[in-house]
Amino acid sequence: MRPFKSLISFEEAQKIALDAINPISRTEKVKVQDSINRVLATGIQAQMAVPPFDRAAMDGYAVLASDTFGSGRFDPKVLKLVGSVHAGEVLNVEVNQGQCVEIATGAKIPKGADSVVMIEDTERENHEVKVFKPVYPQANMSLSGSDISEGEMVLNENEVLGPGKIGVLTSLGLEYVKVYEKPKVAIIPTGNEVAEVGDDLKDGQVFNSNSYALSAIAKENGAIPMRMGIVEDTQDSLKSAIKKALSNDFVVLSGGSSVGERDVLVDVVEELGEILFHGVQVKPGKPLLLGQVEKKLVLGTPGYPTACLIDGYVFMAPMIRKLAHLPAIQRQKVKAKISRRVVSTLGRQQFLTVRLENGEAIPVFKESGAITSMAEAVGFVEIPANVDLVEKGDSVEVVLF
Amino acid sequence: MRPFKSLISFEEAQKIALDAINPISRTEKVKVQDSINRVLATGIQAQMAVPPFDRAAMDGYAVLASDTFGSGRFDPKVLKLVGSVHAGEVLNVEVNQGQCVEIATGAKIPKGADSVVMIEDTERENHEVKVFKPVYPQANMSLSGSDISEGEMVLNENEVLGPGKIGVLTSLGLEYVKVYEKPKVAIIPTGNEVAEVGDDLKDGQVFNSNSYALSAIAKENGAIPMRMGIVEDTQDSLKSAIKKALSNDFVVLSGGSSVGERDVLVDVVEELGEILFHGVQVKPGKPLLLGQVEKKLVLGTPGYPTACLIDGYVFMAPMIRKLAHLPAIQRQKVKAKISRRVVSTLGRQQFLTVRLENGEAIPVFKESGAITSMAEAVGFVEIPANVDLVEKGDSVEVVLF
Numbered sequence: 040m041r042p043f044k045s046l047i048s049f050e051e052a053q054k055i056a057l058d059a060i061n062p063i064s065r066t067e068k069v070k071v072q073d074s075i076n077r078v079l080a081t082g083i084q085a086q087m088a089v090p091p092f093d094r095a096a097m098d099g100y101a102v103l104a105s106d107t108f109g110s111g112r113f114d115p116k117v118l119k120l121v122g123s124v125h126a127g128e129v130l131n132v133e134v135n136q137g138q139c140v141e142i143a144t145g146a147k148i149p150k151g152a153d154s155v156v157m158i159e160d161t162e163r164e165n166h167e168v169k170v171f172k173p174v175y176p177q178a179n180m181s182l183s184g185s186d187i188s189e190g191e192m193v194l195n196e197n198e199v200l201g202p203g204k205i206g207v208l209t210s211l212g213l214e215y216v217k218v219y220e221k222p223k224v225a226i227i228p229t230g231n232e233v234a235e236v237g238d239d240l241k242d243g244q245v246f247n248s249n250s251y252a253l254s255a256i257a258k259e260n261g262a263i264p265m266r267m268g269i270v271e272d273t274q275d276s277l278k279s280a281i282k283k284a285l286s287n288d289f290v291v292l293s294g295g296s297s298v299g300e301r302d303v304l305v306d307v308v309e310e311l312g313e314i315l316f317h318g319v320q321v322k323p324g325k326p327l328l329l330g331q332v333e334k335k336l337v338l339g340t341p342g343y344p345t346a347c348l349i350d351g352y353v354f355m356a357p358m359i360r361k362l363a364h365l366p367a368i369q370r371q372k373v374k375a376k377i378s379r380r381v382v383s384t385l386g387r388q389q390f391l392t393v394r395l396e397n398g399e400a401i402p403v404f405k406e407s408g409a410i411t412s413m414a415e416a417v418g419f420v421e422i423p424a425n426v427d428l429v430e431k432g433d434s435v436e437v438v439l440f
Numbered sequence: 441m442r443p444f445k446s447l448i449s450f451e452e453a454q455k456i457a458l459d460a461i462n463p464i465s466r467t468e469k470v471k472v473q474d475s476i477n478r479v480l481a482t483g484i485q486a487q488m489a490v491p492p493f494d495r496a497a498m499d500g501y502a503v504l505a506s507d508t509f510g511s512g513r514f515d516p517k518v519l520k521l522v523g524s525v526h527a528g529e530v531l532n533v534e535v536n537q538g539q540c541v542e543i544a545t546g547a548k549i550p551k552g553a554d555s556v557v558m559i560e561d562t563e564r565e566n567h568e569v570k571v572f573k574p575v576y577p578q579a580n581m582s583l584s585g586s587d588i589s590e591g592e593m594v595l596n597e598n599e600v601l602g603p604g605k606i607g608v609l610t611s612l613g614l615e616y617v618k619v620y621e622k623p624k625v626a627i628i629p630t631g632n633e634v635a636e637v638g639d640d641l642k643d644g645q646v647f648n649s650n651s652y653a654l655s656a657i658a659k660e661n662g663a664i665p666m667r668m669g670i671v672e673d674t675q676d677s678l679k680s681a682i683k684k685a686l687s688n689d690f691v692v693l694s695g696g697s698s699v700g701e702r703d704v705l706v707d708v709v710e711e712l713g714e715i716l717f718h719g720v721q722v723k724p725g726k727p728l729l730l731g732q733v734e735k736k737l738v739l740g741t742p743g744y745p746t747a748c749l750i751d752g753y754v755f756m757a758p759m760i761r762k763l764a765h766l767p768a769i770q771r772q773k774v775k776a777k778i779s780r781r782v783v784s785t786l787g788r789q790q791f792l793t794v795r796l797e798n799g800e801a802i803p804v805f806k807e808s809g810a811i812t813s814m815a816e817a818v819g820f821v822e823i824p825a826n827v828d829l830v831e832k833g834d835s836v837e838v839v840l841f
Contacts (some may be wrong), residue, residue, distance in 0.1 A: 071637070072667070075656045089811065090646055126673075127633030139672060145633050145743065147644040186810040193812065201841060202660070202752070203814030206653035206745055210646070210811045214638045232528030232546050236472070237615045243530040243548040245611070252607035255476045259603070266473070266697055272527075314618040343548065344607055351603070371772045408497060409587040410490065410611045411594065413604030440602060 046318040046325065049353075049388040055315050056329055056354055059336055060361040063288055065220040071208045074200045076261065077218040078364040083194040088184035089210050092125075093148040097179040100139040100161060100168055101152035109171040113242055115162070115169035124140070124149060139168050148180060155179035186213070197364050222362040224262040225284035226250045228344055229270045229277065230294040248410055249293035249347045252355065253340070256351045262289075262364040277307045285335050291355055294342030304328060304339045312337070320424055322387040323407040326349040343407035349390045349419070352440065370418075371439045375400035381429040383422045392416035393437055400437050416440070447719040447726065449825065450754075450789040456716050457730055457755055458536055460737055461762040464689055466621040472609045475601045478619040479765040484595040489585035490611050494549040498580040501540040501562060502553035508574040516563070516570035525550060540569050546611065549581060556580035588612070598765050602826055623763040625663040626685035627651045630671045630678065630705070631695040631743055649811055650694035650748045654741070657752045658692075662764035678708045686736050692756055695743030705729060705740045713738070721825055723788040724808040725751040744808035750791045750820070753841065771819075772840045775803035782830040784823045793817035794838055801838050817841070 047055075066080040102118060110116040118139040124130040126145035131436040134140055134151035142148070142155060153176045160172040187193055193207050200208075200216070208216055210214065228250040234240050235247055247269055255266035265287055270280040272294075284290040292304060305328060308314055311333030320328045323346035328339035336358070340350045355369060375393075378401040383389045392412050393400040418439040422429060429435065448456075467481035496502065503519060511517040519540040525531040527546035535541055535552035543549070543556060551831070554577045561573040584827045588594055594608050601609075601617070609617055618791060629651040635641050636648055648670055655665035659835060666688055671681040673695075685691040693705065709715055713733030724747035729740035741751045758768060776794075779802040784790045793813050794801040804816040819840040830836065 072652055072655065075659055087641075090809070091641060092644065094809075096807065125633075126631060127644055145631070145646070181807065183807050186806065186812050193815070202656035203749060203811070203817065203841075205656045206649045206749065206811045207815040209637045209652040210649035210745070212635075212637055212641060212647045230527060230546070235611075238609050240488075240492060240613060242782055243493065243528055245546075246613045248607045248609075250613035251473055251610040252603045254473065255603035255606045258476055327771075344611070348604060348607065369772070371770070405587065406497065406582065408491070408582050410604070410607045411587050414594070414608040416604065417760045440604075 046320045047316050049319060049321050051383060052316055052319040052329070053354065053357070056336075056358055057361055058317060059329070059331065060082055060358050062364045063220060063222050063362055066217050067220050068215045068217055071205060071213055071216050074205060074208075074216050075202070077200050077216075078261075079196055079198045079200065080196055080217045082192050082196050083187055083208065083211075083213075083216070085187045085191045085193050085211055087211060088189045089187035090181055090183055090185070092183050094181050095142040095144055095146050095148060095155045095179065096181045097155055097157045098144050098180060098189065099142060099155045099157045100170070101134055101142045101148050102139045102154055102156050102170070102174070103134065103136060103152060104154040104174050104176040104178065106137060107154075107156060107170050110173050111168050112171050115171050118168045118170060120163070120166045120168050122149070139304045142426070153177065156397060199365060219364050221263045221289040222263055222359060223255045224359060225265045225267055225287040225290045226253050226257065227267045227270055227280050227284060227290065227292045228294065229272055229292055233269050233271055233294065235269055246286060249340070249342065249344060252344070252348055252413070253291060253293055253351045253355065254350070256356055257291075257359055260356045261365050262359045262361045262370075263404055272303060274303050274307055278311065280314070281332060281337060282308065288335070290332075290335060290337045292337070292339045293347050294340075306336055308332065308339070320387045321349070321353070322352070322384055322389045325387065327354060340406070344410035345392065345404065345412040346407040353390065371410045372436050373439065375435060375437050376432050377420065377429055377435050378402070378431065380431045381422065381430065383427050385427045386424055388424045389422040390419040391422060392419050396436060400435055447721045448716045448717050450720060450722050453717055453720040453728070453730070454755065454758070454771065457737075457759055458762055460716060460730070460732065461759050463765045464620060464623050464763055467618050468621050469616045469618055470519050472606060472614055472617050475606060475609075475617050475619060476603070478601050478617075479662075480595055480597055480599045480601065481618045481620045483597050484609065484612075484614075484617075485595050486588045486590055486592045486594050486612055489590045490588035491582055491584055491586070493584050494788075495582050496543045496545055496547050496556045496580065497548060497582045498558045499545050499557055500543060500556045500558045500580060501571070502549050502741050503537055503540045503555055503557050503571070503575070504535065504537060504553060505575050505577040505579065507538060507556040508555075508557060508571050510572050511574050513572050516572050519569045519571060521564070521567045521569050523550070527699070554578065557709045561802065590831045600766060620765050622662055622664045623689040623760060624666050625658045625690045625692060625760060626666045626688040627658065628668045628671055628681050628685060628691065629694045629695065630673055630693055632673055634670050634695065636670055650741070650743065650745060652758065653691060653745070653749050653814070654694060654752050657749070657757055658760055661757045661769075662766045663690075663760045668718055673704055675704050675708055678704060679712065682712060682733060682738060685733055686783060690735070690760065691736060693740045694748050709733065709738055709740070721788045722750070722754070723785055723790045725754070725791070726788065728755060742808070744813035746793065746805065746813040747808040749814045773837050774840065776836060776838050778821065778830055778836050779803070779832065781832045782823065783830050784830065786828045787825055789825045790823040791820040792823060793820050796838060801836055
């Protein structure tokens with residue numbers, strides 16, 4: 040059995056992991072309606088102005104502003120109604136001095152008019168409209184290009200498409216948009232004791248749950264998880280599984296990176312490529328391995344569920360996001376009082392899984408082997424490597440998943 | 441033209457809207473691997489224990505604890521090695537007094553043994569193992585059911601499935617899970633001036649962008665958006681479009697709820713069912729209409745993009761989440777100084793769209809008609825209805841989208 044040679048700090052490991060990532064360069068064209076949360080692979084320059092024409096911003100009358108000057112509540116100006124225009128219509132009537140056109144919000148301003156008087160400031164009698172309040176030129180109008188001018192860069196490369204940005208794309212009439220492909224992440228469950236979900240469980244076996252949980256984290260962070268079959272803990276099986284998985288953008292293994300008799304992953308990665316680190320000062324999740332094989336990163340997470348998932352959240356997820364051109368996660372943080380004394384391990388940054396109840400952070404960590412530690416948790420408290428004790432009632436910050 | 445009779449407050453409108461929602465009762469069976477962010481329609485009771493057997497939590501030797509009592513660094517107890525067991529294997533050897541079995545993490549504890557001595561506290565020579573440190577019974581073991589006991593309710597109805605919970609389901613060997621169906625939300629763009637994306641834009645027309653943006657918000661909040669064709673602003677067209685849309689769980693229209701000559705939606709909803717409110721003291725987004733037709737809710741949002749999207753975020757999204765059995769959104773909030781004086785409207789709660797730069801909240805709101813106000817914004821500042829002025833440099837809270 041081989042001990043870890045020297046563990047590196049959490050920060051150092053995260054830096055090595057992120058520095059090693061090259062965001063993917065493959066792009067694809069997707070329908071704008073399917074582009075939510077995708078990342079733009081190109082800036083978007085407006086090929087038209089929005090709105091494409093001067094339009095009314097209010098219901099009222101399109102007028103020449105100068106015709107309204109000097110009007111007042113007791114001294115209205117009277118204009119002649121020469122037409123009416125609804126949104127979507129074009130009125131081929133010119134508004135001349137002393138005239139007006141009834142106009143609906145969104146309708147194109149007829150020729151000659153330079154402003155809109157709000158309906159509330161008028162009174163109509165047959166073909167005469169009394170205006171009780173002056174307007175200045177361009178009042179109650181949206182000018183062509185006031186929202187987006189033609190030729191303007193409206194969105195930049197690497198922007199993530201949310202509802203508002205999708206609105207911008209469609210307001211320009213775009214049906215398709217060029218985005219970065221989602222990275223494909225191979226997820227390989229390893230271990231002779233692992234049985235596939237749906238199969239019968241033999242004595243001494245446990246069900247494969249890590250690869251499902253890691254796949255869920257990968258999906259949440261913009262990747263396409265490629266869950267592979269369970270691989271035995273032998274050099275040959277691991278080697279061929281990793282080689283096969285290298286057609287993906289990133290290879291993640293669960294199980295097989297702890298220091299045990301059967302810990303053959305280290306040897307395999309060393310043989311196929313190079314090891315970037317093995318062993319990190321975190322708890323749980325210490326036996327984490329990062330290697331590089333044929334320019335692809337290979338991340339070996341521990342087999343124990345809580346350890347595996349914590350490494351999934353704090354290492355795999357940020358790596359996937361960088362691959363996918365997604366910004367780093369800004370996890371929501373809430374302050375809470377811790378419900379009991381927690382003894383931590385000096386020299387290891389602890390991620391203490393907790394649930395929240397009445398402003399209290401209640402530790403739910405059982406042991407690295409317990410999956411329920413993760414299922415019950417809403418987040419974790421980070422206890423730095425140089426802190427060995429958190430007293431009951433101490434104020435802590437809970438980082439929400 | 442018909443004025444709003446009396447506007448109700450934001451809080452009142454939200455309460456009416458949410459109270460009117462009946463979460464959907466239809467359920468479906470989905471593969472656990474596809475269940476991320478879905479809502480459990482039933483509690484999950486464990487049909488097996490996890491782990492299913494007593495297993496080693498460390499690499500070492502399975503022993504009788506009593507055999508190790510009294511051992512010390514200079515006074516080891518010597519045990520006879522009678523076998524070796526790896527994870528996934530079952531060893532048909534009984535450990536008797538004075539004996540031990542080499543065991544790997546995760547392997548089933550052989551009969552007779554009641555504890556594990558860590559490899560670090562031993563020394564092996566051929567078939568003899570020296571134990572340098574006593575262990576108590578059950579030391580370095582995970583007992584069967586210590587994570588999940590058989591019959592335990594591990595997850596409850598209405599829980600949202602995240603990575604950890606998916607791990608729990610698969611650790612129980614479950615392939616399928618019963619979840620609530622996603623609500624189907626019909627999204628109907630209205631307006632004679634609206635052209636479909638992909639078509640040629642005629643003079644006086646603008647592209648349909650609201651229905652895409654609303655669909656994106658609906659999708660983000662757990663619904664299946666059913667985007668329908670553009671409907672003309674006539675009683676008959678609207679009536680038949682709404683009737684057709686009632687096969688969905690919720691009907692949302694964009695455009696057509698402002699007070700204009702062509703504002704026929706109010707009449708149509710009144711004729712088909714009842715109006716719950718029309719006009720809310722918010723800015724933008726005031727001309728919002730909520731009605732009920734054949735027990736389905738019908739939400740009419742304004743046609744102006746920023747107004748439409750704000751109503752989408754603050755009204756439609758919470759309604760959809762309740763329909764979908766999803767918990768209310770906990771939007772992330774950040775503090776910032778506002779970059780310029782903002783004059784607000786007394787009597788209307790303002791949602792001021794902003795972007796963030798160096799800790800400053802910079803208003804990006806142009807006008808309700810501008811889609812870029814939403815695209816550039818990372819969130820909004822809520823200015824209560826009783827505040828009419830926010831001074832430059834004032835501390836505000838930005839609610840992130």
